[in-house]
Amino acid sequence: MTTTGIGHIATFTRTAAICAAAAAMAFALAGCNKTAEEKKAFAQRMAAPTAVVMPASKGEPVEGGLTKSRDGYPSFGAPLTAANVQMSDEQAAELQHQLTALSAKRQSGAISEAEYQRRVAEMRELAARHGAETLSEITK
Template sequence: MEKLRHRIGWLPLFVGLGSMPLIAGCNSSKTFALDDGVPNTPPPAVITQSKTAPPPGPLVKRDTGTYPVFDYTLKAAAEQIEDADYQKTEPRMAALARQRKTGAISEAEYQRRVAEYRKLAADHGTTALSDISKQ
């Protein structure tokens, strides 16, 4: 009985080996080709780093004397003006636009006034800040 059990243990191996020619014969009518025409080579490397990047190296601690800041200071989209400034400036700007539309002033005079108002807008922030700091 021991011999029979020992021989039955080899049975799956023999069945597997015996079926190999049958499995291989299933594909005999067709030729099995590994080359499907698509190259298996990797695409060429593309370098995306600029030439001005510093060479890689060890990180060095820099002692600047201040704590690191990782956020940025938010700035207003436009400088805010007070109501009194708006009430004073808006009629002048509307009058200037009307004069240009009707042709009452020349283009050179219009551009001079626009440059004057832009200079005022650029300097207004620093002037207001100095006024606030004096208080």
């Protein structure tokens, strides 16, 4: 009876090992199904963002963007500077008012769908261009 039990255990173990090897092979081959474009898009999503080092806006410039204590170690106690001037509350309220008015005109039928889409495209182009212009000013 022990021979039969050991035989069942050996058969079960062998079957489990074969199934595990097949599953590992399936997982390994699953990565091969991606196209070059999918692999490139994945690599871009996983890439670390590019750091932009800003000069100090007040006081003396600091080496590497961090102040150093007397013993030479970096100090994180200095206030950090923003990459750009933040939008004021008045500017945000004005922009929100413009967008709400545009949406209301669209819903009431005061402007056509084509005109609405043209204005939206104009705002998106402005946002894209403004970002690039601001970045070029920052890096000067």
